[in-house]
Amino acid sequence: MERRLSVATHWGSFTAVVDSGRLLRIEPKDDDPAPSPIGPGMVRAAEDGARVLRPAVRRGWLDGRPREGGSARGADSFVEVGWDEALALVGDELRRVRERYGDAAVFGGSYGWASAGALHSAQGQLQRFLALGGGYTDSRNTYSTAALEVILPHVIGGHPWSYQSRMPMWDEIAEGCELVVAFGGLALKNSQVNPGGLARHRTRDLQRRCRDAGVRFVNVSPIRSDTADFLGAQWLPVVPNTDTAAMLGIAHTMLVNGWHDEDFLRRCCTGFDRFAAYLLGEADGVPKDAAWAAAITGIDRGTLTDLARRLTAQRSLVVVNYAVQRADHGEQPIWMSVVLAAMAGSMGRPGCGWGAGYATMDATGVAPGRPSVASVPAVPNPVPDFIPVARIADALLHPGRSIDYDGRRLTLPELRLVYWCGGNPFHHHQDLHRLARAWQAPDTVVVHESWWNTTAKFADVVLPVATGLERDDFTAGFCDPHLTAMPKVREPAGESRTDHRIFADLAARLGYGREFTESRTEAEWLRHLYERTRAALDDPAALPDFDAFWRRTTAELPALTGPFPGSFAALRADPQRFPLATPSGRIEVFSAEIDSYGYDDCAGHPAWYEPAEWLGGDLAERFPLHLVSNQPASRLHSQYDNGGRSLESKIRGREPVTLNPADAAARGIADGAVVRVFNDRGSCLAGAVLSEDVMPGVVQLATGAWWDPVEPGAGGTLDRHGNPNSLTADRPCSRLSQGPSALSALVDVERHDEPLPDVLAFVPPPLER
Structure with missing residues (x-):
């Protein structure tokens, strides 16, 4: 006799159908408007050979x-x-x-x-x-947000995750905002999940509400599909790891045209004069203008200038996604996005200003928080x-x-x-x-x-x-x-x-x-x-x-309604009465504390630092493709890579890698072919997918395929399955955060015409009794 039981996971709530203790299937719940397809695939993994x-x-x-x-x-x-x-x-x-x-x-x-x-x-x-x-x-x-977690308390104060309750929610954006500029996009695939569990997926419908209300979106990303088609977003393909340069070019344009919010910067921020001198090139002789930024980012000067005008003329929201800070000097795009929002004129206004990580989880922008839920009591660590x-x-x-x-x-x-x-x-x-x-x-x-x-x-x-x-x-x-x-x-x-x-x-x-x-x-x-x-x-x-x-x-649980500490609206209204938890009580455009550390890779204000690996560097002559190792659509990180949804996404048993058709044609690679992705650190096999959604010079290979090295422990050995961390560098963002820089990696791709090795990722090791 079939029984129906509640199932709760990081990717949503489902119903399990069980007969005599045997799991038959997992079904979406009727009240979930956008259920994740990962759930039903759990059945396949429940009793597999691994x-x-x-x-x-x-x-x-x-x-x-x-x-x-x-x-x-x-x-x-x-x-x-x-x-x-x-x-x-x-x-x-x-x-x-x-x-x-x-x-x-x-x-x-x-x-x-x-x-x-x-x-x-x-x-x-x-x-x-x-x-x-x-x-x-x-x-x-x-690993997700190390650079963000370290830099934000310096810049806006508070707990590293307190920004979640201080940025506008989607319903507020629909009511009060006209323009959302998203550095790193708003990929809906990432909103399948929520750490700790999720009752209903709401991000898709909330984004639709914003679009229906007339909010316009700009997607600054090397990948077009980092925003949903229904948003009709303007796509600005950007050279990976150059978001900070793009923001600097926009900020310079605001400054020299007098479009910036001088009142907010004077009353609610500290150190803007030091940063403005850097923008104007007073110390290094290099103005960070739109032409300078265009040469670095691949976004033309006119587009950057127009974006500066729109951000200041409209009620706007500057959004930065987590991916852009998992790179060399990943603190900089986070810091610079706050400064750009402060300059634009909408900081602290309803539905506007600044935010991070929208659509990264079905939580960010959906609700500002919830009452505390008890967990197993932590014990102070004596070490x-x-x-x-x-x-x-x-x-x-x-x-x-x-x-x-x-x-x-x-x-x-x-x-x-x-x-x-x-x-x-x-x-x-x-x-x-x-x-x-x-x-x-x-x-x-x-x-x-x-x-x-x-x-x-x-x-x-x-x-x-x-x-x-x-x-x-x-x-x-x-x-x-x-x-x-x-x-x-x-x-x-x-x-x-x-x-x-x-x-x-x-x-x-x-x-x-x-x-x-x-x-x-x-x-x-x-x-x-x-x-x-x-x-x-x-x-x-x-x-x-x-x-x-x-x-x-x-x-x-009952809803939390605030007021939440560190409110930018309260700061705008009265910075003396509602200071931030920073040394100055204001947004730190220049941080004397960070400056005192003397780090050569993170100065006292946001700045452009050339990444160790990027398409504008010398290494690109040998490895001319930038690897974007983003989050998968078919699983949570590596969880349930052996589940039905993930296995169905494989190409001849390998993780799919997406290339621009022009890059594929130059290498004789056809759609569906198995290719070798490689650099000096290693190589892996993957299945080619050709798409115009990825800009030329970029390849996208999601994380999470279980690593399957031919010779475990042998340097550079081939991974049969397609894990991009066979190729990424174990190099910190900077001396400030020591965070990962996975998205600063160059590779090349070639056809794999040799016999394919069997994928052994889901095969147990030899076992003795």
């Missing part, structure tokens, strides 16, 4: 030969063991490393989205477990050491080396044990060949995984974990006011257990089980977290009790 079914230990590590020849991580076989043995091995190794090297030798950064759910937050569970055990080295910031999130390979390769970070000097710790739970570094890190070398350095790598992806294959101990379909939980998405129940749909595959149970068992072995669980079962934790959320509301009756919620499967 599932990790039992605890497994790498043969070389088990035999005391962790790095010898064929026993190196990534190239070794595994021995399946019982849970008692696996937990004993992990517990003993944690104890040994702490006693011999100290708690800082344990790395628990464990970056990644993991699964949705308030209780079963993989990273939260791991870090609670490690903190109670003595502490660990943590990571800071995110103060941390690394910037994208510097993990540096830490493993160069312990003891000092690096700059946001005005501080950090010493990279010696990491002896890496514990990874809920993420996939062999997807999201840059230069995977370098990471594979670095990954050989620690004594031990422990991974919790549901599938034999690349990170599991590069581990020493792999503990199988239940997926979001195989446990009870409830979701609460970022800014989304809905709570959605997640009853278990199917039994865990094989011997899989929840992360919480694994850590509870380990904590008990190490002597702090009661402290970790607080003597609660998982079911009791779930009820406790929900009731804590209710109790924290001004009116607890706004939510039903837990039993009623579980029966209904959804509930809605």
Whole structure:
């Protein structure tokens, strides 16, 4: 008899249809206007051959030969063991490393989205477990927005993510704005997701409402489809990594024509005079005018001049997407976009001004926030050491080396044990060949995984974990006011257990089980977290009790209406009464604090720095195509690459790569052909898609295909599957943020006429019993 159960994921809420414990299908919910196609594809992955079914230990590590020849991580076989043995091995190794090297030798950064759910937050569970055990080295910031997270508190003050409640929502844009200029676009494919869960997808319809209200859009991006067709956006193809130069050319045009908002800049900003001198070229003799910008960006002078006029003559919104800051000097387009909006005259006016990350998640621009939802209580980490999130390979390769970070000097710790739970570094890190070398350095790598992806294959101990379909939980998405129940749909595959149970068992072995669980079962934790959320509301009756919620499967938190700290409207109205949380209390066009750091790659005001790799540089003579490794439409990062939707998108089993027809013709590449994408760092196979949506000189290869190297650990080895981080550089944005610069990478593409190697990304390693 079929049963219908609620399913909640990062890409939306669905209904699972189950018969006698067997998952038949996953269906969109009727009230979701734009359901993600990722959901139905989860069925295919639920029981595929890549599932990790039992605890497994790498043969070389088990035999005391962790790095010898064929026993190196990534190239070794595994021995399946019982849970008692696996937990004993992990517990003993944690104890040994702490006693011999100290708690800082344990790395628990464990970056990644993991699964949705308030209780079963993989990273939260791991870090609670490690903190109670003595502490660990943590990571800071995110691969998605590291440059933004570091620069914005300097420029506009507040928490790195507080801008979400300070920029206009889509409904406000429809009411008050006339022109949206989007640097990096507004790609709807990215709005499929929301960290923590999502009840209904609203971004598409909210964008339509803006267009119907007469708002006009400009898409400044190398990819036309970074805005939806129905927006009718003007497309300005821009040379990748040159958004800052385009903004500077527009700003110079505003300044010399007297179009800028002098009153707002005087009352609500600080340091504009220093920046204006840079724009005019008073120090370096190079005015940053529209002609200068046109030569760098590929956008002609007249178009930039017209855009400056429109931004100042109309009620306007300057938008910058996250992609533009994942590049060399990625802080600059974020900083410069704020300055451009301040100059344009609409900052702090209804529906106008500045914003970041619109359509990146179905949360940004949809709602300014939601009341707090309880999660498993964090425990203070006794270890103060941390690394910037994208510097993990540096830490493993160069312990003891000092690096700059946001005005501080950090010493990279010696990491002896890496514990990874809920993420996939062999997807999201840059230069995977370098990471594979670095990954050989620690004594031990422990991974919790549901599938034999690349990170599991590069581990020493792999503990199988239940997926979001195989446990009870409830979701609460970022800014989304809905709570959605997640009853278990199917039994865990094989011997899989929840992360919480694994850590509870380990904590008990190490002597702090009661402290970790607080003597609660998982079911009791779930009820406790929900009731804590209710109790924290001004009116607890706004939510039903837990039993009623579980029966209904959804509930809605009361809306937050503000006022929100750091409001640009309040700043415009009275900067003395409503200062920002910056040293000056105003928008810092020039930051004396950043200037005092003395960084040669991030001065005290936004500026143009030539990227290490771009189409205007010398390296473009050898590698004449710029690689845009953006987010995929068919999965969330690497999650469910083995799901139905992602597998259907492959071309002859490889990730699709999009080329402009002119670039393809020059290389004799036909649509649907398998090609080799390459540079000095590595190469990968991909399936060619020809489209005018990608400007000439650019290729687009989405992230997330499970890395499938022919010779794991061998420098530059071919990736059979199409992961762009085979090609990207492991190079920080700057000394300020140390963020990733994945989108500063040049490549070339050629036909692959040799016999195709089999894709082994979804094949488990050799397993022994």
